[in-house]
Each structure stands twice: as C-alpha cells, then as structure tokens.
Amino acid sequence: MPEINFFIEKNYIDFLQSGLVYEVLVALFIFLLGFIAAKFIGRLVSTLLKEIEVNRMIKGSTGIRINFANMITGLVTYSIYLASILMALSRLNILGIALKILGVIVLILVVFTLLLLLIDFVPNFIMGIFMRRNKKIALDSEIRINEIQGKVIGINRMNIVVENSDNDVHVIPNIFLASKLTKVHSVK
Numbered sequence: 001m002p003e004i005n006f007f008i009e010k011n012y013i014d015f016l017q018s019g020l021v022y023e024v025l026v027a028l029f030i031f032l033l034g035f036i037a038a039k040f041i042g043r044l045v046s047t048l049l050k051e052i053e054v055n056r057m058i059k060g061s062t063g064i065r066i067n068f069a070n071m072i073t074g075l076v077t078y079s080i081y082l083a084s085i086l087m088a089l090s091r092l093n094i095l096g097i098a099l100k101i102l103g104v105i106v107l108i109l110v111v112f113t114l115l116l117l118l119i120d121f122v123p124n125f126i127m128g129i130f131m132r133r134n135k136k137i138a139l140d141s142e143i144r145i146n147e148i149q150g151k152v153i154g155i156n157r158m159n160i161v162v163e164n165s166d167n168d169v170h171v172i173p174n175i176f177l178a179s180k181l182t183k184v185h186s187v188k
Contacts, residue, residue: 027088034084042077049073120173121158127174128157137177145172 049055049069058068089095131137132155141152143162148170154161160177162170 023092027091030091031084031088034080034087038077038080038084041080042073045076046070046073123175124158124173127178128159131155131174131177132157145176148172 046069049072054069054072055067059065086095089098137143137152137155137160139152139155143149143152143160145162148162148164150162150164150168150170152160153163153169157174159171159173162172164170
C-alpha cells in the first residue's frame with residue numbers, strides 16, 4: 001500500500017501558499033492583542049479615575065450620585081474591543097460585508113422595538129381618548145384598581161396618576177382601566 005504524505009499533497013501546499021492561513025493568523029493576533037490591550041487600558045483608566053476621585057467630584061458639583069468612573073472605563077474598554085474587531089475584519093477583507101450584516105441586524109432590532117412600543121402605545125392612547133370623551137374618571141376622584149385605592153391626581157392620554165392614603169404615587173396605564181377598574185367615586 002502506497003504511503004500518503006499529507007504535507008506534500010498539492011492541494012495542501014496550494015492552500016498554504018494562498019496566504020489565507022497567514023491572513024487568518026494575523027487577524028487572530030490583532031483580535032487577541034486588542035482584547036488584551038482593552039483590558040489593560042481599561043484597568044489603567046479605572047485606576048486613574050478612582051485615584052483622582054472623579055465620582056466624588058461629580059457628586060460634589062452636581063449633587064448627582066453616579067459611578068462615572070465605571071462608565072468611562074466601560075466606554076474605553078468596549079471602544080478598544082470594537083476597534084480590534086474592526087481591524088481584524090478589515091485584515092480579512094470582510095469588514096464591508098460584516099458592517100452590512102450588522103446594519104441589517106440593527107435595522108431589524110429598531111423596527112422590532114418600534115413595533116413593541118406601538119403595541120403598548122396605541123391601546124393606552126385609545127383608552128385615554130375614550131376616558132376623556134366619557135369623562136369616566138375626573139381629577140380628585142376616588143378609585144380602586146386591583147389593590148390600589150386612592151385619589152386621582154393626574155390624567156393624560158397614556159395613564160392616570162393615583163395617590164393613596166400613604167401618599168404613595170402610582171402611575172397606572174390607561175389600558176388597565178378597561179378591565180381592572182372596580183370603583184369610582186367622584187368628588188364634587
């Protein structure tokens with residue numbers, strides 16, 4: 001039986017000489033180097049921002065308690081991740097295709113999100129118009145919706161605002177009024 005040496009096979013040698021293996025290895029190296037650099041630079045930025053106490057400075061000047069150091073650290077880290085991915089894809093000459101696919105995915109997500117918003121918005125808006133026409137609920141009315149009982153302190157086309165006896169404020173979407181409203185006492 002003849003001995004087959006796969007390293008000398010013509011197809012294998014042609015594959016290695018095509019440069020594809022080299023390009024893939026370089027792209028992987030760029031990708032890994034970018035991820036290592038992102039982790040290192042992210043930790044460096046985090047340490048620097050915590051050292052200068054940027055969170056305390058923001059809280060002192062604005063009064064808002066926010067973890068600004070972590071936000072900036074995440075932004076820097078993920079920006080470097082993205083740059084390394086884009087450079088690796090560019091090295092493989094598939095950056096254009098990848099960006100087109102990403103654009104289609106983002107477009108689908110935006111359309112899906114808008115549809116979900118409309119599914120929530122339209123019924124609430126229609127019920128709000130219906131409530132205004134029928135004047136079923138007025139300001140200062142006492143209402144009960146499931147476990148929430150209190151005085152209506154605000155009405156708009158999307159929801160009503162109810163304040164209970166403990167001064168807790170509840171925002172109730174108008175669509176719940178169609179099926180959950182059990183008691184209305186108008187105060188005149």
